[in-house]
Amino acid sequence: MAIHAVAFDLDDTLVVTERDRQTLLDEATDAAGVRGIDRGEYLDAHGADLATETRAPIFDAILDNGDAEPVSRAYRDAVNDALVPVPGVPDLLAELRERYCVGLLTDGPSRAQRSKLERLGWTDLFDAVVVTGELPAGKPDLRAFAALSDRLGVPPEETVYVGDNPTADVRGAKRAGMLAVQVLGSEDDDPDPAADDTVVRESLVEGVRDVLSRQQRL
Helix, strand or coil: CCCCEEEECCECCCEEECCCHHHHHHHHHHHHCCCCCCHHHHHHHHCCCCCCCCCHHHHHHHCCCCCHHHHHHHHHHHHHHCEEECCCHHHHHHHHHCCCEEEEEECCCHHHHHHHHHHHCCCCCCCEEEEHHHCCCCCCCHHHHHHHHHHHCCCHHHEEEEECCHHHHHHHHHHHCCEEEEEECCCCCCCCCCCCEEEEHHHHHHHHHHHHHHHHHC
16 A cells, blocks of 8 residues: 555654653742642643643642642743754655655644644644644544544555554554554664554654655565
8 A cells, every 4th residue: 555644743753852851840830839740640640631722631630729720831831942853854844745745643732732833833844733632532542543634634544653652653553554653762672563663763864764665665
């Protein structure tokens, strides 16, 4: 089957943060004047699909003093200030769009994820952007990947999806019928057995080109 679309995850795939997320969370709670929040506590609340437009529902579930909105804004600002794009991404996306439909499927609140694209200057680099905070469910739910296929106008079996998370990205894409390419943090990382192929994040551009070249020869 020919490949007609290439889609990506955002966080830890096309962009990373230059400081760890616990540090950014600590900065946000300090700025908002609320108690410290452990990263694991935050992830547990985030995993309950509470986030839609903003992260405020996540912090509201953790805090009991009504200060969810200020800490949500502070955390969004802290994360955005720490964003570092993987080298060569804009040129890669422009190159891919000459031949493929190019999409983005990213988990998270709508305002948080779209503000990242604005900060990076990437709002016009994709043919379709799907943020799961705007959907009934996030990755790895099939509805998230179906929304991506619908907006790209390309069936799943003709789509390559590139992402780092074994469950949300690799296994989610595979269940949706897409080819799944896992982004590894380093060459020493073990790939998920479900992945059709892998690329190392520091050489993402060359890796994606190589994957697509191999697929074209099949």
